[in-house]
Amino acid sequence: MGQGMNEATNRSAESAVLSVRNVSMNFGGLRALSEVDLDVRPGEVVALIGPNGAGKTTFFNCITGIYTPTGGEVTAYPRTGKPKRPEGIRINGMRTNLVCELGMARTFQNIRLFPSMTALENVMIGRHCRTKTGILGAVLRGAATRREEQEVVDKSFEMLTKVGLEKLANEYARNLPYGAQRRLEIARALATEPFLLLLDEPAAGMNPQETEELKQMVIRIREEFKVSVLLIEHDMKMVMSLSDRIYVMEYGRIISTGTPKQVGEDPQVIRAYLGEDSDA
Amino acid sequence: MAQANPIQHPTQHVIQHVKQAFVAAIWLAFLTLPIMVIRVDTVEKTVTWRWMNLAYMALGSFVLALAWYCMMERRDQSQARKDLETVERDSALSRFLSDPRFAKPLMAFGLLVAAGFPWFFSMYQTNILVSALIYVVLGLGLNITVGLAGLLDLGYVAFYAVGAYTYALLNHHFQLGFWTVLPLGAVLGAFFGILLGFPVLRLRGDYLAIVTLGFGQIIRLVLENWSAFSFGPSGISNIDRPGLFGITYSVEQATTYMYYIMLALVLLTIFVTARLKDSRIGRAWLALREDEIACQAMGIDNTRAKLMAFSLGATLAALMGVVFAAKTTFINPASFTFMESAMILAIVVLGGMGSVLGVILGAFLLMLLPEYLRAFSEYRMLIFGFTMVLIMVFRPQGLVRAKRKVYKINVEQAG
Amino acid sequence: MEYFLQLFFGGLSRGSVYALIALGYTMVYGIIELINFAHGEIYMIGAFMGLIVAGVLTALGWPALSILAIALVVSVLYSAAYGYTVEKIAYKPLRSAPRLAPLISAIGMSILLQNYIMLAQTPDFLPFPRLIPELAFMEPVSNYLGTSDMFIIVTSLVVMVALTLFIKFTRMGKAMRATAQNRKMAMLVGVNVDQVISVTFIIGSSLAAVGGVLIAAHVGQINFAIGFLAGIKAFTAAVLGGIGSIPGAVLGGLVLGWTESFATGYVSSDYEDVFAFLLLVVILIFRPAGLLGKQRAQKV
Numbered sequence: 001m002g003q004g005m006n007e008a009t010n011r012s013a014e015s016a017v018l019s020v021r022n023v024s025m026n027f028g029g030l031r032a033l034s035e036v037d038l039d040v041r042p043g044e045v046v047a048l049i050g051p052n053g054a055g056k057t058t059f060f061n062c063i064t065g066i067y068t069p070t071g072g073e074v075t076a077y078p079r080t081g082k083p084k085r086p087e088g089i090r091i092n093g094m095r096t097n098l099v100c101e102l103g104m105a106r107t108f109q110n111i112r113l114f115p116s117m118t119a120l121e122n123v124m125i126g127r128h129c130r131t132k133t134g135i136l137g138a139v140l141r142g143a144a145t146r147r148e149e150q151e152v153v154d155k156s157f158e159m160l161t162k163v164g165l166e167k168l169a170n171e172y173a174r175n176l177p178y179g180a181q182r183r184l185e186i187a188r189a190l191a192t193e194p195f196l197l198l199l200d201e202p203a204a205g206m207n208p209q210e211t212e213e214l215k216q217m218v219i220r221i222r223e224e225f226k227v228s229v230l231l232i233e234h235d236m237k238m239v240m241s242l243s244d245r246i247y248v249m250e251y252g253r254i255i256s257t258g259t260p261k262q263v264g265e266d267p268q269v270i271r272a273y274l275g276e277d278s279d280a
Numbered sequence: 281m282a283q284a285n286p287i288q289h290p291t292q293h294v295i296q297h298v299k300q301a302f303v304a305a306i307w308l309a310f311l312t313l314p315i316m317v318i319r320v321d322t323v324e325k326t327v328t329w330r331w332m333n334l335a336y337m338a339l340g341s342f343v344l345a346l347a348w349y350c351m352m353e354r355r356d357q358s359q360a361r362k363d364l365e366t367v368e369r370d371s372a373l374s375r376f377l378s379d380p381r382f383a384k385p386l387m388a389f390g391l392l393v394a395a396g397f398p399w400f401f402s403m404y405q406t407n408i409l410v411s412a413l414i415y416v417v418l419g420l421g422l423n424i425t426v427g428l429a430g431l432l433d434l435g436y437v438a439f440y441a442v443g444a445y446t447y448a449l450l451n452h453h454f455q456l457g458f459w460t461v462l463p464l465g466a467v468l469g470a471f472f473g474i475l476l477g478f479p480v481l482r483l484r485g486d487y488l489a490i491v492t493l494g495f496g497q498i499i500r501l502v503l504e505n506w507s508a509f510s511f512g513p514s515g516i517s518n519i520d521r522p523g524l525f526g527i528t529y530s531v532e533q534a535t536t537y538m539y540y541i542m543l544a545l546v547l548l549t550i551f552v553t554a555r556l557k558d559s560r561i562g563r564a565w566l567a568l569r570e571d572e573i574a575c576q577a578m579g580i581d582n583t584r585a586k587l588m589a590f591s592l593g594a595t596l597a598a599l600m601g602v603v604f605a606a607k608t609t610f611i612n613p614a615s616f617t618f619m620e621s622a623m624i625l626a627i628v629v630l631g632g633m634g635s636v637l638g639v640i641l642g643a644f645l646l647m648l649l650p651e652y653l654r655a656f657s658e659y660r661m662l663i664f665g666f667t668m669v670l671i672m673v674f675r676p677q678g679l680v681r682a683k684r685k686v687y688k689i690n691v692e693q694a695g
Numbered sequence: 696m697e698y699f700l701q702l703f704f705g706g707l708s709r710g711s712v713y714a715l716i717a718l719g720y721t722m723v724y725g726i727i728e729l730i731n732f733a734h735g736e737i738y739m740i741g742a743f744m745g746l747i748v749a750g751v752l753t754a755l756g757w758p759a760l761s762i763l764a765i766a767l768v769v770s771v772l773y774s775a776a777y778g779y780t781v782e783k784i785a786y787k788p789l790r791s792a793p794r795l796a797p798l799i800s801a802i803g804m805s806i807l808l809q810n811y812i813m814l815a816q817t818p819d820f821l822p823f824p825r826l827i828p829e830l831a832f833m834e835p836v837s838n839y840l841g842t843s844d845m846f847i848i849v850t851s852l853v854v855m856v857a858l859t860l861f862i863k864f865t866r867m868g869k870a871m872r873a874t875a876q877n878r879k880m881a882m883l884v885g886v887n888v889d890q891v892i893s894v895t896f897i898i899g900s901s902l903a904a905v906g907g908v909l910i911a912a913h914v915g916q917i918n919f920a921i922g923f924l925a926g927i928k929a930f931t932a933a934v935l936g937g938i939g940s941i942p943g944a945v946l947g948g949l950v951l952g953w954t955e956s957f958a959t960g961y962v963s964s965d966y967e968d969v970f971a972f973l974l975l976v977v978i979l980i981f982r983p984a985g986l987l988g989k990q991r992a993q994k995v
Binding site for chain 3: 490618676
Binding site for chain 2: 064066095096097100101105106108112113114115116117118120121124125126128129130131133134135137138139141145148149152153154157169170172188189192
């Protein structure tokens with residue numbers, strides 16, 4: 001039996017950039033996630049939806065190293081950068097910065113920018129793990145350092161352009177309008193050269209037009225950077241039209257998965273969203 | 281309250297503030313009555329009443345309270361304004377200082393004065409200036425830890441002590457000279473920074489503050505009590521001044537020599553911190569200060585960044601310790617109390633956390649003003665403490681707001 | 696054995712006073728997450744108020760025990776007023792400021808208060824009158840438990856029980872607990888948070904004042920700087936027990952008192968203060984949540 005399971009896992013793993021198996025998370029006696037399975041394949045946009053408190057953000061925290069899952073396996077299959085490891089890299093409990101360096105960059109539900117730094121500098125922080133000037137290099141500022149520094153600036157500016165913030169490059173992040181702050185977080189994540197972009201409610205607080213623009217932007221980014229996207233989102237219109245596949249979570253479990261159409265017709269999902277007595 | 285009704289006439293504000301200040305003055309007079317007025321002698325069983333103090337107190341607190349309420353109104357208004365505007369306004373001072381038309385000549389002038397100072401002023405003045413320069417470097421060092429990386433280190437003075445005792449002891453036992461120990465002290469400072477930093481740096485902001493405070497106290501208490509090692513409270517005297525190719529020189533010349541050594545060290549520190557501030561490392565520190573979780577999630581190794589900031593600050597403090605021991609030729613644990621740490625922190629806070637220029641101004645202000653206002657020297661620490669509160673309430677960014685660099689972008693690439 | 700008991704009760708009375716001060720730290724921290732650096736100074740002011748009242752009444756020739764009672768009451772009232780005022784000046788305007796701002800403001804307040812007392816009174820140590828007489832019935836145990844130790848232990852116990860009852864059963868106590876759990880939520884359900892914070896400062900300062908007068912009467916001398924060390928040690932006690940937890944502060948105070956008492960009694964008296972700081976450092980590094988505190992998950 002174990003043999004069969006493993007084979008199945010391996011087969012799906014070959015075509016995945018992220019594979020999550022049986023992940024559980026307990027807080028004291030509270031079970032926030034239980035036996036969650038989830039895959040993200042190359043170039044896919046996958047959405048994770050579910051009612052408030054279902055455990056979606058906890059799941060993000062588990063796969064980005066902020067929490068160490070109580071049980072299960074989180075495996076990443078980096079497509080970019082250094083030698084590919086076909087067997088994957090186990091990332092549960094890995095330090096957050098290493099997960100990011102590996103190529104999984106995230107945004108936050110409640111925006112977490114660096115408020116007293118400029119927009120450009122916020123993005124430049126994303127370049128940190130791809131550059132290597134040390135204290136000595138920074139003080140001496142030799143040719144190599146200067147070159148690297150200019151590269152960081154140019155590349156970061158390019159990222160700002162991609163999300164349409166080039167005009168606000170030298171504004172302090174705290175002074176940016178709300179929608180711009182959300183986009184800035186995406187630019188910052190992109191600057192780390194991820195193979196998987198994790199977006200935690202990117203459209204929260206946006207009006208329909210901004211949401212539509214955001215959707216177009218995500219599509220553009222996926223094409224251009226060849227990244228996979230895993231997003232948590234409440235805006236159903238956006239989720240349905242943007243994602244290739246959807247996972248639905250309730251009370252820390254995945255209750256349904258499939259294409260937007262399949263999920264939309266799943267009676268369990270309808271019940272989760274409309275309540276037990278939907279027929280009443 | 282006043283804000284709720286914009287039609288209100290300005291004089292009505294003033295009248296309201298006067299009323300508020302009056303109440304506050306009565307309250308403060310009542311509060312301070314026993315301590316200001318009564319002095320008891322429990323041995324002789326006598327009581328002295330000093331009623332005049334009450335009058336001073338009431339008058340003083342009325343004036344202060346009036347100023348407080350007026351400033352409070354301004355603060356609230358400017359905060360309300362800030363919510364509406366996205367463009368931030370800088371104070372006249374920082375605008376003036378950041379304008380290259382004024383800043384460049386000002387800097388040249390400052391350097392010129394600094395270079396010729398010992399030739400135009402007395403040894404006494406030069407000596408004071410050397411002390412002030414030591415505090416400039418200490419301030420800049422702590423600025424890296426607190427101002428840039430946001431790690432509140434309340435035991436900073438411990439590293440200063442490490443440097444001072446390194447030189448004093450090596451000089452006492454092995455007759456090692458200043459120039460030999462200076463780099464050694466720096467290395468030892470960095471070492472201690474990492475040694476202490478490693479266990480404590482995973483603590484959250486205010487816990488970190490208390491642990492560093494505890495470490496600072498432990499080091500001082502050990503210096504006081506372990507007489508076999510540190511000669512206890514009586515300290516170490518007859519420490520050699522810096523050598524100059526074996527030439528012997530007078531005390532006056534020594535002061536001048538010390539001054540130029542310090543000037544060079546200050547310039548070096550300014551250079552280093554200014555370069556670091558706008559580098560990959562400096563940006564990582566800022567990100568760390570702004571949001572630890574986001575910082576690490578964006579791929580920065582928080583522990584590494586913290587250790588770097590902590591030990592770099594420690595290095596500068598230890599360097600200054602060596603200089604301090606060589607300058608005074610006598611040290612004892614009394615120079616390394618918590619008040620010293622608080623003083624250096626005040627320099628950073630007053631000057632503006634994260635701003636190199638601000639910290640320099642802060643150091644001069646805090647070190648030189650008391651020297652030249654001898655009449656107030658008793659009240660120095662009192663004013664000091666009050667100023668710290670006032671700055672936090674009314675001008676948390678300090679004298680000079682730290683500015684972020686505007687980067688040049690290669691347009692052809694950006695396209 | 697007698698030596699052991701002497702150290703035990705010495706540690707207990709010392710620990711009770713730490714606990715009294717630690718309660719102020721822990722309550723304030725529980726509600727606004729601020730290390731009230733000036734709290735040690737409130738304790739010192741409490742001791743000075745006690746001294747002033749005692750000095751005036753002694754000069755008038757009052758009996759010792761009634762002086763002690765009046766000194767305690769006056770000192771509690773004044774210290775409470777000081778605590779209240781300090782909060783209004785140095786912390787309230789900084790409610791929404793970045794985390795380090797109120798802490799730095801608190802350090803400033805601490806320096807201010809120390810120097811205020813130094814200038815208004817004296818920089819020297821002042822003798823504090825013996826207000827606690829040796830009671831006859833304490834004679835048989837007096838070798839290891841003096842009357843003043845006894846007095847401190849009993850008074851602290853009474854005060855702590857009163858505090859516990861207050862927090863458990865009164866309306867204000869409930870509001871305090873609610874605010875400590877979630878300030879925003881408490882505000883939404885109609886708790887006057889500003890008032891709760893003020894009351895917290897008032898209670899904390901009162902407890903510190905009781906500690907200040909008791910220890911001053913016990914030790915026999917005070918000066919303007921006693922608050923700093925006592926404050927840090929009491930904070931250690933609060934952290935030791937788990938900051939934010941009221942029983943934790945009491946437990947932490949006692950553990951610290953005993954540690955100091957036994958360490959100085961059996962190891963070395965030169966390093967009395969070092970033990971406290973070592974304990975602080977070790978606890979914060981290895982168990983920052985303290986003995987009774989709960990490890991809180993970080994919100995992301």
